[in-house]
Amino acid sequence: MFVPSFSLLSLGPIINRWKRLVGWAVGLAALVSLVVSLLLPNIYRSTAIFIPTNPQAADPDRLLEDNAQVRGKLELGGRAEDLDRVISIGESQPVAELIIKKFDLYRHYKVGPPGDDDHDNAVLKEFSDNLGIVHNDRDAIELTFMDKDKNLAANVANAMVHVIDSVNQQLTFENRRTVLDLHRKRYEFLNTNFERSRRELVKARRHYGIYGLEMQGRYMAKQIIETEAALRKAEGGGGDVAGLRRALRGLTRADGGNVINLERFVQGADSLNMFANRVADLGSRLVSARATYESAELTLKGRISSIYKVQKAYPATRKSKPFRSLIVLGSMLVTFALSVAFITLLEFYRHNRPDAAQPA
Known part of the structure; x- marks a missing residue:
């Protein structure tokens, strides 16, 4: 059986023979992709930038050691453990559920009423897909939220920063309460001893x-x-x-x-x-x-803040996605490549049929 060989140079004649079909396919793909891209909503991105501080900086037992140390403790931290802790808080499910409830994202994402497992999972997935929290190369946290409503995107990003700050403070709140109670007991102990010693001094006089x-x-x-x-x-x-x-x-x-x-x-x-x-x-x-x-x-x-806000989130002035021209161009290129592959396989099949391989 004779098997013809194909090369890139042989694609030219093949495409030329099927140019009308390839042209129709590419044109249809361009039309469909254009309609689809026009139907896609504009997505806006809002970003808030902040730097976490060491939560021990606000501990009562270390606040008044001396002025130099106070100035040092109130400076920015940027430690790896602080950055990891803030990112973990921002990506946690309780924070997500709080923001979802605050902005009624069940209705906004049109997933249905809360309380159903499918609805809960759908809104959490949509929220997680639109949220991004990364540690940039300048030891700061960039919190980004995307939505078709640019005002909502900015409001959610700012609310996320506030919730992260609150939760980060809460991590050491009980310890700070304990330390405050120790200071109170120390003051009461010294006050009692002072009054007793003063009475003893008067009695001795x-x-x-x-x-x-x-x-x-x-x-x-x-x-x-x-x-x-x-x-x-x-x-x-x-x-x-x-x-x-x-x-x-x-x-x-x-x-x-x-x-x-x-x-x-x-x-x-x-x-x-x-x-x-x-x-x-x-x-x-x-x-x-x-x-x-x-x-x-x-x-x-x-409640001293545990983060330093470098930039709050503002409503975006231009869309983040979709890139409609890239969608149309990409769909045309993919359709052209698939069309060429299809007609090449078709030509290969036609040249390798048994009746085509027999000599005339």
Whole structure:
């Protein structure tokens, strides 16, 4: 059996013999693809760009360490774990369901009412296909949403950024609550100890009769010196020796009858110094603990954002797809290639039929 060989050079005559059929096929494909492309709705793309920060930057236990550290903690993060966490949150099903419910995408995508598994899967698939969250080469997150309604696309993209920020904050919210509770307990503990130490100091002052160490010490020393000098002078003659002896005993002995006396002053000086230092230390720590607690509470209630928005999403000014000219051109090229393949196989079959292979 004779089998003719085919080459690219032999396609020219074949196409020339079937040019009318190929032309009709390509023209029909162009017409159909043009109609289909005109029926396709315009799709608009809106993109929001943001940079995640380290959520530990807003932890109350680290907020007031010092000003330099605060400035450092409030700077942008861009760590790999922060970027991965934000992308995982954005691609999670709970976030998708929240956005779908917020914008009533069941009705917008015309998939039917919610509650049916097929409808739920259809709207989730449509939403996921239109959503894109990527980490660009500048350590930022680009969140893109596409829709035939350009305003809806921008609103969904901005809402997604807000939800991601809220969920990202919520990841450390309980831990921050625990830390805030620790600050509160520390403040209450210091306040209780401060009040107890202050009462002990007042009690010690009353017990020892000491209300001012420095001034009282100077006054007591002056009185003792003057009394003792007067006693020495009286012992020389012409004075109330017995009275001065009683006065000196009252100034120096605890059993002398004086509330303020040297013996009790010496006994209480060390105790009062210890209590006073204790109260001063607790007072400074209490003021610092109260300031830290109040600032931590304000930080927790303030809900510091965990992301930095570089660019919010705006309604697109031109469509993203479809590319109608490419659709028409592509369909024409595919139809031409399929037509050439078909007529080539047809010619190959005709030349290899048994009756065509027999000699005349």
